[in-house]
Amino acid sequence: FTASELTKATLEKIEKTDDKLHAFIMTNPEIALSQAESIDEKQDFAHVLSGLPLALKDNLATKGIETTGASKILEGFKPVYDATVVEKLNQDGAISVGKANMDEFAMGGSTETSYYSKTANAWDQTKVPGGSSGGSAAAVAAGLVPFALGSDTGGSIRQPAAFNGIVGMKPTYGRVSRWGLFAMASSLDQVGPFTRTVKDNALVLNTIAGFDIKDSTASKREVPDFTAQLTGNIKGLKIAVPKEYFGEGIDPKVATTVKAAITQLEAMGATVDEVSLPHTKYGVAAYYIIMSSEASSNLQRYDGVRYGYRADDVKNLEDLYVKTRSEGFGDEVKRRIMLGTFSLSAGAYDAFFKKAAKIRTLLIEDFNKVFANYDVIVGPTAPTVAYGLGEEVDDPTAMYLADVLTVPVNLAGLPGLSVNAGFVDGLPVGLQIIGKPFDEQTVYQTGYAFE
Numbered sequence: 001f002t003a004s005e006l007t008k009a010t011l012e013k014i015e016k017t018d019d020k021l022h023a024f025i026m027t028n029p030e031i032a033l034s035q036a037e038s039i040d041e042k043q044d045f046a047h048v049l050s051g052l053p054l055a056l057k058d059n060l061a062t063k064g065i066e067t068t069g070a071s072k073i074l075e076g077f078k079p080v081y082d083a084t085v086v087e088k089l090n091q092d093g094a095i096s097v098g099k100a101n102m103d104e105f106a107m108g109g110s111t112e113t114s115y116y117s118k119t120a121n122a123w124d125q126t127k128v129p130g131g132s133s134g135g136s137a138a139a140v141a142a143g144l145v146p147f148a149l150g151s152d153t154g155g156s157i158r159q160p161a162a163f164n165g166i167v168g169m170k171p172t173y174g175r176v177s178r179w180g181l182f183a184m185a186s187s188l189d190q191v192g193p194f195t196r197t198v199k200d201n202a203l204v205l206n207t208i209a210g211f212d213i214k215d216s217t218a219s220k221r222e223v224p225d226f227t228a229q230l231t232g233n234i235k236g237l238k239i240a241v242p243k244e245y246f247g248e249g250i251d252p253k254v255a256t257t258v259k260a261a262i263t264q265l266e267a268m269g270a271t272v273d274e275v276s277l278p279h280t281k282y283g284v285a286a287y288y289i290i291m292s293s294e295a296s297s298n299l300q301r302y303d304g305v306r307y308g309y310r311a312d313d314v315k316n317l318e319d320l321y322v323k324t325r326s327e328g329f330g331d332e333v334k335r336r337i338m339l340g341t342f343s344l345s346a347g348a349y350d351a352f353f354k355k356a357a358k359i360r361t362l363l364i365e366d367f368n369k370v371f372a373n374y375d376v377i378v379g380p381t382a383p384t385v386a387y388g389l390g391e392e393v394d395d396p397t398a399m400y401l402a403d404v405l406t407v408p409v410n411l412a413g414l415p416g417l418s419v420n421a422g423f424v425d426g427l428p429v430g431l432q433i434i435g436k437p438f439d440e441q442t443v444y445q446t447g448y449a450f451e
């Protein structure tokens, strides 16, 4: 195969099948094909990703290519620069064929808040693909592209990976540059890869990780070769299993499938102990306050003046802001802007934002105590398998509660991987592997031995 042949075949396959799946908001055939041609011309296959097609979540800035965050407010917006992760993939010869669907500004867990379309689960078209990176996950699971990038603020890589039976990694906060990722909650957001195997995932992280002068929170730590510990050997690995991750609200069939996976890890020579992360039950409340506070501030930039959509027939500047934002944002985004501005307001700050910040510290301490004695923490990625399209989206509280197993990892800044643990009623179940800060290698080692 030449890169051009592969790119053409990929675009044709998307054209043929994506009217059912709706994994993509749009494709960019001309740019993708011209990149492929230049790789073929130079015969530049030095890098492992050279010539391979991928999908980018539509909250990653792509120079000259419309990037919407799945919001009406950014309809028609073409960034003038590439996100750092996009630049790095370009440099290594990977070819982005299109922008994947997502929840509007990454706010959601089912990709149903997108302004553009609803994506189907790759295993059952009546089910949600998870979210917010549902398009990226479905595109990889359906075999449209070998890998994709997503973003994870509270589970948006791990949960759709779980729902589609693939591999999704949220790296340690600071491991990957956030430059060019549309900010949702800046202290929680991370970019990461979706793939079908753990090894592929580690290879993609090798490309996108590393320090970036343009992101003040990007870590200067050296980037190891994330494939180096993929030996298949986990003898002596110390695994902690939090009892709270199998408590109320977790589907018993999901729990059984994940416990069977843990038994398998034990049979391979790992030691497994039950532990407690006692503040887990406060994670969702703390997350929704901190996330919405940061998001309400980050979303101020969409004012109808600088980017994308602008309302017509306005009387004055104030009216322009109000009308543009009223028409441009969807309900879930508005709900979070209201929650966030309320939590940060003078009268509510102590009772909400400050309290949530304290809970965040308690959650970090929970993890630290366990990691003093263990290498990884293992449990389910999500409390259920994929549910029906339209089933949950009108019940925000139920949607938020379903994030209980993923948000503590973002609040603590830890790496978290989801790999397939098995199936319940024909739908995939995710096994979540959580690691110490910057120890993606041991997380991958565990996932690799399991799959």
Ligand code: GLN
Pocket (backbone or CB within 6 Å): 106, 107, 108, 109, 131, 132, 151, 152, 153, 154, 155, 156, 157, 184, 291, 403
């Ligand atoms: N489902 C979570 C939320 O709605 C996570 C979103 C994300 O990680 N971007 O906030």
